[in-house]
Amino acid sequence: MRSKRTEFFVGSFIVLGLLAFVYLAVQVSGLAFAGKKDTYQIVARFDDIGGLTSRAKVTIAGVTVGTVESIVLDKELYMGLVTMNIDADVNNIPIDSSIAILTSGLLGEKYLGLSIGAEEEMLTNGEEIYDTQSALVLETLISQFLFKSDSED
Amino acid sequence: MKPIVALGTSFLDWLEAVGRAGIFLVQSIFRVPVRLNEAINLLIKQLYSVGVLSLVIIVVSGAFIGMVLALQGYSILAKFGSEEAVGQLLALALLRELGPVVTALLFAGRAGSSLTAEIGLMKATEQLSSFEMMGVDPLRRVIAPRFIAGVICLPLLSIIFSATGIMGGLVVSVSWLGVHDGAFWSLMQQSVYFDTDIMNGFIKAVCFSVVVTWIAVYQGYECVPTSEGIGKATTRTVVLGSLAILALDFVLTAAMFGDF
């Protein structure tokens, strides 16, 4: 009743399904199975986070070094408080570094770009970057442009 | 008065049918197998006929749908100068929607209809009564292995469908249309999240598998045991199954992705 051939095909089918699952997880979603990497947290306050979402990349010179953990409103200052996880081996970010919300391509996603400062002292867990540059909002840009060309006349 | 009475009657009939089908489902899942070894044998047999035999149609349609999506997506995205995003489009469309939905529709047509016909024929040839007469519960012996096999196979098939679709799209966009493969993968990986996209798609497939297999085995079990009755039941499996998949997909999509 139970033939070896059937069993072989059923086994192969299940293996194929699992392989496809791993393929999707690793290759398509870029999930790393190495477990959670060691990270430390730093925070930054922005006037306007303009469409940044949690899990967005944090980059230095275009290389991803961390992700955004959470974005909440700082109720006292009325600013967006962004907490990010930085890979533990990137432990040499000077405390006077600046951070900006950037856009990949014209319609792409928002991400954070760190620009390295000159101080000898480095950021550690829980510290804050004070030099922040908010997201560029298209409407603000246009109105600035109009206002500027107005005043030049 | 009359139309209201008719409405009430048909609503109550419908409710009764759903209730009966629900009891049927619960009974067939919670029948404990008497002999584990035999139960596993039966399950393997069904995994073969429900899963392995559906593999070809799933792989072929997955590859073609991925290729078509890549072609269409490329021609539109090229207008915005962002051809690289074709990978992102492909992956999200397949993982979130097309993978689970198209697989479930194909499954209803390929495996669901044959389950209904097989069970219907067993009923017509008195095999189900025969099990009962031997003191063997047909729900446990006939229905349960088929139902469980369906619920295991459809999610696996859906994952295989998505994976072959992405590979098909990869071939078309990277090898034929010349999209840069680094950008193809990195944009895809950036926008595809394991838990929201892959897992939600998987959950959809699991929900569809329960509904489609349930409809298929129930229609077979409850069919009028004549050749005409089996034909009607098979048609009902495909029609009801497909409609249920599409309606359920809307509900699940609204619940999963509605707040984006």
Place this chain on the structure above:
Amino acid sequence: MTETYIKVENVRFSRAGRTIYENVSLSIPRGKITAVMGPSGTGKTTLLRLIAAQLAPDSGRILVDNQDVHTLSRTDLYKVRRKMGMLFQSGALFSDMSVAENIAFPMEEHTQLSHDTISQRVSDKLHSVGLRGAADLMPSELSGGMARRVALARAISLDPELVMYDEPFTGQDPISKGVLVSLIRQLNDSANMTSVLVSHDVEESLSIADHVCILSGGRVIAEGTAEAIRASNDPQVKQFLNGEPDGPVPFHYPEKGGDLERDQRGVAS
């Protein structure tokens, strides 16, 4: 004379608004062959399904070995059914198992016998129906008569106390009919089983039955030994036995309000 094995008491049964039995009472003696006969559509198969409790009567009760089968719990009912074997009209062999597996199935399901014992008993049962050579065939490879004999071997594989035959002779050639008649007789006598035979094949049934019931119009119209039935003067019985086209059972289908005509077969529980 002999002990009653099955007692049907005042059973009323209707389905889909049609009354099939109005008030049927009959008794089936232990260790004998009882033939239940009647024109098509009088619910002969329904009677077997009622005895096996696959269907429940509207009122009245059915006692099998002094147990009311319709009040039993599911588990107890399945226990009682193990004492029953049933030969379905279509044979109802499991199409995905070979002949030997079909016959072994009830034993594997309900006994703790070893594999060797089971295969020994399978070949004994096959031998008793004369089909030992067909053990490895699939049901689709059997002729109609062979399939019915295999089904018979399966029905008796647990050595039941009661075997029910649903139209065993229908669609069989004269040789197969003869084989089945002698098999039924042999099995009944050698294993001391009670047999219930539902049929409208008058000659075959009367030739082996110890006890005969004739059903018509939802009632028992005659009950007794084969000789008594043959000697009956009841016009309905005579019409049925002699196959007269018109008589108390009309040739013409009633135009309205008739409720005993439709063939019952195939409407499973």
